[in-house]
Amino acid sequence: MSDISQTATLQGKPQPDPAGPAVAAMLEELEEGSSLWKDAWARLRKNKLALTSLFLFILIVLFCVVGPFLSPYDSQAQDLFVGAEGPSAAHWFGTDTLGRDLLVRVMEGGRISLLVGLVATTVSLMIGVIFGAVAGYMGGRVDAAMMRFVDLLYALPFTIFVILLMVAFGRSLWLMFVAIGCVEWLTMARIVRSGVIGLKKQEFVEAAVSLGYSHTRIILRHLIPNVLGPVIVISTLTVPAVMLLEAFLSFLGLGVQPPFASWGVLINEGQQNMEIFPWLLIFPAFFFALTLFCLNFLGDGLRDALDPKSAKD
């Protein structure tokens, strides 16, 4: 015991300048804001797999966004004399049954698929995380009421729900994104809620209350970062689910309409002719799968990176 009081007094001695280089560096960091994301990025950079995935993903995005401008073909120009032909020097990915260049169609379809995947996932993330965190944190009757609402939406047949939304608000691509997001948040809300209920019992939440922090602050700053791990994993699983959902809605005539296409739509078309024209399925499916792989590895890496306990340095 005397040992410790000695150290305490030693440390407590007036030091000319407590600001060593470490402190100066930290001050700089503080000025830059949240250390959570900065640290996460530093840890992510060490994860080769995640980094490669990120790089590949960016390439895919560039391929879809910039690609069509570089191609000599128009995705909608039909050439019925050519018809469906396999990959060639003129058409790298071949052409579809209407003689349209598949490469351009994959690129343009990618734009829609990626947009749907990211926008709808972001929408579901925002609603789900906040809804779930509030329900879990408030507990009691508020929680019960909020979760019954979620159950109610779960019970509604999804298609009917989306159709209702579309009918009520008109049909546009953006609305479809929001509609899908509005459905996909349910699982997210449940997972965040259960995570928050588990965390709520830990004393740091009580400590935060006892330090006079407001509920909003506790939820946003102390609870949500702690559930980010599972949230990110679920998000990476939501992206492919959303893309497939979009293909399904398009098939019903509620999503992307011909002559536009998305990966989901292309895969669907390709699958119908796969015995005769396999390339119509292979190319879009390849990009679809590649994107999902990238997002999964990236999500995995991000989950580890966000958890300070996983740091090995």
Next chain:
Amino acid sequence: MALLEVEDLATHFHTREGTVRAVDGVSFSIDKGETLGIVGESGSGKSVTCYSLMRLIPEPPGRIERGVARFDGQDLLQMGKSDLRHIRGDRISMIFQDPMTSLNPYLRISTQLIEAQQTHRDIDNKAALFKAIEGLEEVGIPDASNRVKSYPHEFSGGMRQRVMIAMALINEPDLLIADEPTTALDVTVQAQILDIIKQRQERLGTAVILVTHDLGVVAGNCDKVNVMYAGQIVESGSAEQVFYEAKHAYTRSLQKTIPSLQEKGQELYTIPGLPPDLTKTINGCAFHPRCPFPKTGAAETGRPTLKDVGDGHCFADCGYCDSSGSIEDVLAKGDTDDIQLPGEGVEA
């Protein structure tokens, strides 16, 4: 005027099994710079008392049924939420039992210490960081200016509890509530932690409410002591009074359980039986069924109230506590095994 005056505090939990009267009419006061110990076994209402003062009782099922807690003239129990937030962490702060979970695992120590200050003070990052480092140095964290940027998981339990103390004291509160701050720590660290609380208290003039079930801790650290049993204070007074002139049979039984006061090689003394079921109305002394003293007469209605026996030394006298006899004599004489325990027959 006392810093905090608690009068007739009652906190009940409304559960499916009935209403648990966890705290049922507790009154005490604490002055600036004083240390008040609250002792009692598990379930006696020590922690609930503290949580009630901080209004941390989960509602429902809990509810503060009645009482007044005047802190600096304001009633903590009636205060609005936003006023309460200004008091929490700034004028009253709290240290919890389990240091392993009482820091946010996702934020750096520095972030958490700075946040605690910026919530209540208009202070820039730099000044707050310096104060955080200073605070860590004062609780004996070596190399504080480097360690401050660590995450909680990089610290041991004892270190985390020190960080908690630094965090609770960083705004120099008037009152610190320490809810069993050393229970989860090993014995060598316990003494250090208590020492640090004491040092800081002396420097800042903070009043401390120290909840514990370790009588040794109370004897060594507290000015005043409340002994709680079944949701009420059964004995209170200065540490000397409660330890050297213990009146209540429960206090004396508790003393008997201190291992270092017992002969070596003997089986350790335990108080037989279990605390009473708090969902039922208790008539007479709550300790009655476990009391080693000879019992005569019928149970009265209602529980005995605290009576002053001189110099502020109070105890809840049921009339059966043979206050003259020594507990050793009684225990030596009487065979404690034949004490009728509540609910024993039912369980079997």
